[in-house]
Amino acid sequence: MMRPHSFICDLAAKVVRFEGRKFLSLKPGVDEDLLRPRKGAPEAALYIHIPFCKRLCPYCSFNRYLFEEERAxxxxxxxxxxxxxxxxxGFTFRSFYFGGGTPTVLMDELVAFLEYLHRxxxxxxxxxxxxxxDVTPETVRILKDLGVKRLSMGVQSFDDGMLKAMGRFSHTGAEAVEKVKIAQGQFETFNIDLLYNFPTQTLELFQRDIEMVKELEIDQVTFYPLMPAPRKRHAVERRFSKIDTRRERRFYRLVLEEIYHDGYHPSTVWCFSRGERMIDEYIIDYEDYIAIGSGSVGLYQGLFYANHFDLDNYGKKVESGQLPIAMSRMLPRRDHxxxxxxxQLFGMKLLEEAHRRRFGRGTKEDLGLELRILRLLRAVEPFEGGWRVTEQGMYLVSGMMREFFTALNRLREYCMVGGI
Ligand code: SF4
Incomplete structure (x- = not known):
């Protein structure tokens, strides 16, 4: 099987790194008139950010704060x-995605919020x-009763040594197994996240994590590479060794061999499900997503925006009756x-009809050059509904997505450090 050479994958990742930074060069403020429902626009999803954790993991670049009850x-x-x-x-929503931080950090408030959504x-x-x-039989029952269809649990690794090295002290490997057993089978989709390419992580350790996924027959697993923002990266590298993105390919190959070839279905290049199509990422399934909560980022009809990260700034804006948006950018058509x-490549498919509905033209007219290059690299191939990512192309797309998320983490860090 011919795979795009490492050099090509690195080059594609560099292009995305450059484009990602450009994409994320937001300007202060927002034209609020752009955030009104557009006639004929498809319904947006709602992303809700809960930025509190009981412990802060040193490698994490999300917007998160140490939990304090009153503040929460x-x-x-x-x-x-x-x-x-x-x-x-005038917006209305039917699909909701809670991320964090840890959305379940204060259950009675989460329950009240979910009840509010239902009302x-x-x-x-x-x-x-x-x-x-946070996973107990009681929380599982409550969340199920309140309509949670997909629960995603951040395991990162089943190995105690790895969890310790990562600074992830919220659970041990044995506790993670116990919690998987509580939640598995209770939701339409139960997902766990596993991290790879941490400096001290060996392929053998990662292989054992994969074996545990299979042994526990987990519905869905998301494998994501370490992709910290610059300061977090330096902190990890000072403590351990350089984060070598070239090692990623070997980890990813293991995912393909052990998971993809074992019949798990990829709903993204990082997320694999045992059953048929399960619920996954809102950024793929929804063309538009409104985001609420501090440090959340949204995209609506080409307007990309970020809320205030700093909790005081966020709170002051909301309490004075304003949208708490710190910065935004109307994407030029090309960037969009x-x-x-x-x-869409991240989600394995670029659908012709959806593209035409969104942009008014065909994929070849809009993205002819990009698709020609990807095809030449055998990263995509045509199918009757549009274009799909080939097995050979999955690692290339993974590297591109890693760079995009790294650029997003860089923006997050900039906002957090700058108290924005
Ligand atoms: S990795 Fe998860 S639990 Fe750890 S600090 Fe980040 S959001 Fe919180």
Whole structure:
């Protein structure tokens, strides 16, 4: 099988790194009129960010703060207010994605928020991230009763040595196994996240994590590479050794051999499910997503925006009746097309009809050069619905997506350090 050479993969990743930074060069403020429902636009998903964790993992570049109960309660109130701003503007949502931080960090507030969603909106599906330490039979029952269809648990590794090296002290490997057994089979989709290419991680350790996934017959598993923002990267590298992205390919090959070739279905190049199509990433399934909560990023009809990261700035804006958006950028058509291409390739397919509906022209007219190059590299191939990523192309797309998320993490770090 011919695979794109490492050099080509590195080059493609570099192009995305460059394009990603350009894409994310947001300007302060927002034209709020652009955030009104457009006639004929498909319904957007709603992303909700809960930025609190009971412990902060040193490698993590998300917007997160150490949990303080009073602060978190105030935050949930502000979150409801922010949601109301969008509802007053005429938005309606049916699909919800809770990320963090740890959305389950304060269950009574989360429950009240979910009940509020049910009262105000025609809820169809809810996807929610959690930590193994929060998973109990009781929380599982509550979340199920409140319509959570997909629960995603951040395991990262089943190996105690790896968890310790990562600074992930919220659970041990044995506890993660126990929590998987509690949640598995209780939701339409139960996912776990596993991290790879941590400096001290060997292929053997990673292989054992994969074996555990199979042994436990987990519905869905997302393997994602370490992709910290610059400061976090330096901290990890000072403590261990250089994060070598070239090692990633060997880890990824193991995923293909052990998971993909074993019949797991890829819904993204990182996410593999045992059953048929399961719920996965909102950035692929939804052309538009409104984002609420501090440090969340949204995309609506070409407007890309980021909320205030700093909790005080976020809270002040919301309490004074304003959308808490810190910065934004109306994407030029070219950037929007490339973002669409990247996220769809991440989701394994670029669908002709969806592309035409969104951009008014065919994929070849809009992305002819990009598709020709990808085809030449045998990274994509045509099929009757559009273009699909080949097995050979999966690693190339993985590297491109890693660079895009790294650029996003860089933006997050910039905002957090700058108190934006
Ligand atoms: S990795 Fe997850 S649990 Fe750890 S600090 Fe980041 S959001 Fe919190």
């Amino acid at each position: 309660r105030r935050y949930f109130r502000q979150l409801r207010q922010e949601l109301d701003f969008y509802l007053e503007r 105000r909106l025609p809820v169809k599906e809810i996807s929610l991230e959690t930590n193994p330490s 097309l490339r973002y669409h291409l990247l996220t």
